[in-house]
Amino acid sequence: MSFSIVVDHVSYAWPDGTEVIKNLDVAFGGGRTGLIGVNGSGKSTLLRIIAGELRPRTGSVSVLGEVGYLPQDLPLGAGRTVSDLLGITATRAALHAIEGGDVAEEHFTTVGDDWDVEERARAELDRLGLTDVGLDRTVATLSGGESVMVGLAALFLRRPDVILLDEPTNNLDLDARRRLYAAVSSWPGVMVVVSHDRELLDRVDQIADLRDGEVRGYGGNLSAYEEVLDAEREAAERMVRSAEGDVRRQRRELVEARTKLDRRVRYGDKMYATKREPKIVMQERKRQAQVSAGKHRTMHEEKLEEARDRLTEAEQAVRTDAEIRVDLPETEVPAGRTVLTYPLPAEAGEFVVRGPERIAVRGPNGSGKTTLLRRIAGELESAARVRVPVRYLPQRLDVLDDALSVLDNVRALAPAASVNEVRATLARFLFRGARVEQPVGTLSGGERFRATLAALLSARPAPQLLLLDEPTNNLDLASVRQLTQALNAYRGALVVVSHDEPFLRELGITRWGRVDRDSGLTASD
Structure with missing residues (x-):
């Protein structure tokens, strides 16, 4: 078998000496590979090394052909345009100059064979659902999801030999995810995608599991991998x-x-x-x-x-990922008790949450889902009436103080609890021994999420309404399972903004809501 990517005995450490990858050997062949592993295992670092953004301390990487890389956080720049992100601004400028009568040789050199560059760019944007996004539109006006899709369009427009995608479905609404799934499924070249998105990982040809410094390959998609x-x-x-x-x-x-x-x-x-x-x-x-x-x-x-x-x-x-096991009786809300009333647009009445309902809110990117949660949480002015203790988990996970330990952060939200009680609670969220004394700022993404969740669910008074904004973004598969375990033990009302359908199915959603730019919040049974 010929390999398009060969990683030979590669090691990498951060400038402070923290080792991320040590003596790693792995090769990726043709087709689409889903690269999975727990948070902090080095998946994103490995992609950056393959893309040439990071230089390994030891070892070497060889790639057959041109590489296209889509990172988690695109280097956008508010003043740049969609044309800039697509990498076609210079070609378009030369093309427009020629069309205006300027026949200078450098314009023809710049255009080369790309006389249809605008048509091809428009076709890629339309294919990914960006029909309203013009080539001269500035990045500052794009939502997070639109920016990701423009970055993906840029890769498909270039058609490199190898594509590397790092958590491409983060910040995408349901429609955008489905378009991305279709684009990935139709990609004929080599692709390595880091993702926790089960729907996406069920569309790859093989799974590569980065665990304990080694990569094990499995033929087939995520479902086949889990069966093995x-x-x-x-x-x-x-x-x-x-x-x-x-x-x-x-x-x-x-x-x-x-x-x-x-x-x-x-x-x-x-x-x-x-x-x-x-x-x-x-x-x-x-x-x-x-x-x-x-x-x-x-x-x-x-x-x-x-x-x-x-x-x-x-x-x-026996490969087992640690599980969160908690019992949260104080969060219980009796059936029928009114938890929240929120005025609907026009004369549509009120959106009412009663008892331990589990409500999923969906809607296109930029429609105002996060704004809705912030209004309910009281961070923004609104007519929402919350009748029980409420806690809000934002996408940014900035609830905790980075300078304080995990233990001190939890005690700040539950000052009446003893140290031993807090330690017992944290143990259920997989923080034991010296780990509870670790500053939050030094935690990995998955650890930070567990610490935040432990703090919110341990708060006093106990939250009987929990608001979650895209909670599975940037979480590995094990962390998503741990989140689901904790939420299944939660007995209060839940309002969650998410486009992660497998996650929502596991939560047992009882009602659905939708936010649109024009009509605002609507609810259905």
């Missing part, structure tokens, strides 16, 4: 059960052997005490019995130690 993992986990768990049985058996045989040997020693001592045989014979028998007992005991102890080693090895083969 389930089979591996079941086999590993059978090995654990078998090894546990072996340990119990060896422990039992050791006890039985010690009992028999002790009985023999007591019998030998009794015979020696009664002196029924010559003293020299009795001493020799006693010595032989002690030697035999020592060998027998050593043999059984070695077998037990071997069984324990097999158990340890079997347990290490």
